[in-house]
Amino acid sequence: MLADLQAFVIQPFVDYGFMRRALLGALLLSVSACPVGVFLMLRRMSLTGDAMAHAILPGAATAFLLYGLEIVPMTLGGLAAGLVVALGAGALSRLTVQREDAAMAALYMLSLAAGVMLVSLRGSSIDLMHVLFGTVLALNDEALMLIAIACAISVSTLAILWRALVAECLDPLFLRSVSPLGTLVHLTFLVLVVLNLVAGFQALGTLLSVGLMIMPAAAARFWTTRVVPMCALAVLIGATASVAGLLASYHAALPSGPAIILAAGFVYLMSVFFAPRGLLTRIPRTRHRTA
Amino acid sequence: MRAASSPQLQSPQFQAPKLKSTQSQSAAPALTFDDLTLGYDGHAAVHHLNGTVELGSLTAVVGANGSGKSTLLKGIVGALRPIDGSVTCAPGQRIAYLPQLSELDRSFPATVGDLVGLGHWPRRGLLGRHSRDDRNRAKQAMMAVGLEGFEKRGIDTLSGGQLQRALFARVLVQDADLVLLDEPFNAVDAATVRDLVALIQRWHGEGRTVLVVVHDLDLVREHFPNALLLARRPIAWGATDETLRPENLLRARRFDEAWDEGADWCAHNQNNSTGSLVRADRGAA
Numbered sequence: 196m197l198a199d200l201q202a203f204v205i206q207p208f209v210d211y212g213f214m215r216r217a218l219l220g221a222l223l224l225s226v227s228a229c230p231v232g233v234f235l236m237l238r239r240m241s242l243t244g245d246a247m248a249h250a251i252l253p254g255a256a257t258a259f260l261l262y263g264l265e266i267v268p269m270t271l272g273g274l275a276a277g278l279v280v281a282l283g284a285g286a287l288s289r290l291t292v293q294r295e296d297a298a299m300a301a302l303y304m305l306s307l308a309a310g311v312m313l314v315s316l317r318g319s320s321i322d323l324m325h326v327l328f329g330t331v332l333a334l335n336d337e338a339l340m341l342i343a344i345a346c347a348i349s350v351s352t353l354a355i356l357w358r359a360l361v362a363e364c365l366d367p368l369f370l371r372s373v374s375p376l377g378t379l380v381h382l383t384f385l386v387l388v389v390l391n392l393v394a395g396f397q398a399l400g401t402l403l404s405v406g407l408m409i410m411p412a413a414a415a416r417f418w419t420t421r422v423v424p425m426c427a428l429a430v431l432i433g434a435t436a437s438v439a440g441l442l443a444s445y446h447a448a449l450p451s452g453p454a455i456i457l458a459a460g461f462v463y464l465m466s467v468f469f470a471p472r473g474l475l476t477r478i479p480r481t482r483h484r485t486a
Numbered sequence: 487m488r489a490a491s492s493p494q495l496q497s498p499q500f501q502a503p504k505l506k507s508t509q510s511q512s513a514a515p516a517l518t519f520d521d522l523t524l525g526y527d528g529h530a531a532v533h534h535l536n537g538t539v540e541l542g543s544l545t546a547v548v549g550a551n552g553s554g555k556s557t558l559l560k561g562i563v564g565a566l567r568p569i570d571g572s573v574t575c576a577p578g579q580r581i582a583y584l585p586q587l588s589e590l591d592r593s594f595p596a597t598v599g600d601l602v603g604l605g606h607w608p609r610r611g612l613l614g615r616h617s618r619d620d621r622n623r624a625k626q627a628m629m630a631v632g633l634e635g636f637e638k639r640g641i642d643t644l645s646g647g648q649l650q651r652a653l654f655a656r657v658l659v660q661d662a663d664l665v666l667l668d669e670p671f672n673a674v675d676a677a678t679v680r681d682l683v684a685l686i687q688r689w690h691g692e693g694r695t696v697l698v699v700v701h702d703l704d705l706v707r708e709h710f711p712n713a714l715l716l717a718r719r720p721i722a723w724g725a726t727d728e729t730l731r732p733e734n735l736l737r738a739r740r741f742d743e744a745w746d747e748g749a750d751w752c753a754h755n756q757n758n759s760t761g762s763l764v765r766a767d768r769g770a771a
Contacts, residue, residue, distance in 0.1 A: 356612070358612055358613075359612050364594050365591055365596050365601065365604065366591070366604060367589050368565075368585055368589040370604075372563055372581065373608050374607060374612075419595075420640055
């Protein structure tokens with residue numbers, strides 16, 4: 196029994212290097228992206244992740260046209276395009292009457308159209324699929340290194356800016372009245388979003404890396420009312436989904452990226468129904484204290 | 487802290503109403519308004535305000551809706567750049583500002599303790615550790631506003647009055663020299679108003695400079711030594727009894743709230759440069 200379990204859960208990672216690399220990459224991404232996702236969610240910017248994922252495309256596509264399927268140029272290209280859109284939208288919303296969602300929608304559509312145009316200039320739709328959906332099972336050293344660097348930057352930046360980020364979410368006007376950091380914190384946060392999406396796109400693709408960022412965060416919201424535990428829980432959910440997804444992918448010969456996201460989606464749906472703050476809470480609604 | 491020294495503005499054409507503060511002129515003023523004009527889209531909402539707010543004074547800012555009260559506070563705190571003139575804050579003063587329309591996100595998973603704890607920012611900043619003293623200070627502030635035991639309550643569970651008390655506790659923690667409160671008594675019951683007024687009096691007693699936008703004139707007469715009556719332009723400013731005399735109130739009522747697209751350009755600023763910048767990093771609120 197225990198041996199079966201061991202054979203099912205542990206052995207694939209023991210036997211195959213590509214599984215170990217995939218596991219390491221996915222776990223690093225969970226540690227890095229899930230807390231960022233929590234703040235995206237709490238700032239009501241959950242869909243921003245999706246928009247930013249599209250915004251990355253022209254940068255990655257340009258690099259792909261110039262250098263082929265090379266991880267470093269594509270990452271840097273994606274980072275550049277994402278930063279232009281994120282910082283552009285952030286700046287537009289702070290300097291003009293335009294709200295950030297509208298500015299971002301306009302800029303990311305522009306970016307996406309440019310990206311699709313660029314990809315169509317050369318290459319087939321299979322290349323595009325590769326950019327959009329990634330291949331976690333084919334992570335090379337360079338890709339792993341980039342993920343590790345992004346993870347280190349993301350976690351340390353969050354730790355340093357934590358107090359300002361919480362203040363900026365909770366009461367931005369107050370933060371503005373006591374500190375000039377507000378705008379900087381917001382823009383830095385957008386940079387982190389882009390960084391994590393770019394780090395994830397080789398492994399999971401641009402679209403699925405959004406899923407790993409947002410879904411564990413959305414699930415964790417049902418379980419706790421404090422920000423720190425929420426981030427920790429989101430990382431845990433992301434890591435669990437990564438392991439489960441990779442195993443499902445290995446045993447059932449499924450594509451790994453969607454398997455990981457579906458595993459996270461399963462946790463999300465379970466949370467929706469069964470978490471303490473979910474739909475079917477154990478305490479009946481009519482029961483209450485007198486004061 | 488804030489450099490706002492624009493060149494002295496000379497205006498032969500227009501003389502702002504002569505406003506006198508009743509307090510002694512010996513100490514440096516907490517705030518100096520030098521021909522301050524604030525507004526939106528080129529329309530003045532506060533028009534050529536001159537005068538000073540003395541250190542340690544308690545002033546009620548009164549006037550009808552649209553008379554420029556909130557705009558003035560935004561100008562002081564730097565959320566709005568002057569169109570013309572300047573507002574100068576005495577150097578080294580810490581400001582606490584409670585806006586009328588808070589951007590507080592009540593759905594954010596924070597406790598009352600977290601909210602009050604934001605008040606540590608001016609002393610601790612981004613990375614400074616919150617000491618035991620800090621935590622005690624926050625605890626005492628919550629006790630002072632009658633929110634003892636609310637520390638772990640989520641802010642989404644507070645009533646309007648409780649939230650206002652929590653925000654006052656945050657001002658207490660901020661320990662500011664200049665306190666700006668924009669209509670803090672809105673939608674607050676009589677008992678809470680009484681408690682909050684007592685806090686304002688306490689700040690006044692501690693020598694802090696306090697500016698409060700208030701609508702209830704009886705409250706102003708009872709508790710505020712000084713008043714500034716605005717109707718876009720300053721109508722009267724000084725001792726409350728003087729300021730709130732019937733003829734002043736009548737004059738304050740005679741102003742048109744609507745913008746006049748055909749209004750004449752104010753001749754006042756034709757021969758000088760633009761107003762000074764106050765903290766350029768802040769956008770319009």
